[in-house]
Amino acid sequence: MTNISAFRGEKLVLKKVNFSLSSGESLIIKGPNGAGKSTLLRLLAGLRSVDAGQITWNNQNIAEYSYEHSQNIAWLSHQDSLKPALTVKENLQLTSQIYKTDLYAALKTVNLTHMADIPTRMLSAGQKRRTALARILLKPAQLWLLDEPSVGLDQETIQQLGCIFENFNQQGGMIITTTHVPLPLQNSKVLHLTPPTSMASAL
Numbered sequence: 476m477t478n479i480s481a482f483r484g485e486k487l488v489l490k491k492v493n494f495s496l497s498s499g500e501s502l503i504i505k506g507p508n509g510a511g512k513s514t515l516l517r518l519l520a521g522l523r524s525v526d527a528g529q530i531t532w533n534n535q536n537i538a539e540y541s542y543e544h545s546q547n548i549a550w551l552s553h554q555d556s557l558k559p560a561l562t563v564k565e566n567l568q569l570t571s572q573i574y575k576t577d578l579y580a581a582l583k584t585v586n587l588t589h590m591a592d593i594p595t596r597m598l599s600a601g602q603k604r605r606t607a608l609a610r611i612l613l614k615p616a617q618l619w620l621l622d623e624p625s626v627g628l629d630q631e632t633i634q635q636l637g638c639i640f641e642n643f644n645q646q647g648g649m650i651i652t653t654t655h656v657p658l659p660l661q662n663s664k665v666l667h668l669t670p671p672t673s674m675a676s677a678l
């Protein structure tokens with residue numbers, strides 16, 4: 476991405492941000508509350524448009540093919556986006572059926588096999604987060620966009636995330652994640668965001 480600037484409402488939140496990522500690489504986005512980390516992920520997912528600059532994927536501007544671009548991405552937002560009345564398995568079934576991927580393998584990876592038939596309203600915060608992470612595993616995407624993936628997770632599960640991330644990188648997958656805490660991501664690039672102080676020559 477090149478010289479990305481973006482407003483939220485009247486407020487300039489990203490000013491001339493640059494980075495690039497290759498197959499098998501990871502990027503950690505850091506910065507204080509309000510620095511624009513989630514906004515940047517939304518831009519990368521094609522959920523918002525940039526106000527200046529360009530985001531490219533294989534040299535193609537994602538604004539020109541946003542639907543196709545969305546197929547490259549698995550997106551984990553702040554919200555776990557689970558239906559509380561449905562079981563863990565039922566929450567994941569649609570993704571598994573669409574992409575013909577192994578629901579039980581994903582549940583096993585996040586240690587939730589034993590909770591497959593429990594309504595997600597009865598899960599702890601960390602168990603809900605693990606269910607949302609299982610959904611990431613079920614989509615055969617090339618890029619994971621993760622907004623604070625470790626929130627609510629215990630230390631052991633955070634360490635397991637390291638194995639999941641490494642495995643994905645080794646298969647050529649790319650990870651872009653925000654975080655306020657250390658994540659077990661080997662050899663990742665780091666992008667530090669700070670809130671722009673002035674609107675002068677923003678774009």
Ligand SMILES: Nc1ncnc2c1ncn2[C@@H]1O[C@H](COP(=O)(O)OP(=O)(O)OP(=O)(O)O)[C@@H](O)[C@H]1O
Pocket residue numbers: 483484486488506507508509510511512513514515
């Ligand atoms: N829906 C919205 N409408 C207007 N402004 C918004 C909206 N959402 C966020 N903002 C503003 O955009 C700025 C960046 O928000 P963003 O959520 O990207 O920050 P962040 O770095 O992810 O913060 P945090 O660490 O708290 O998650 C903030 O100053 C916030 O007030």
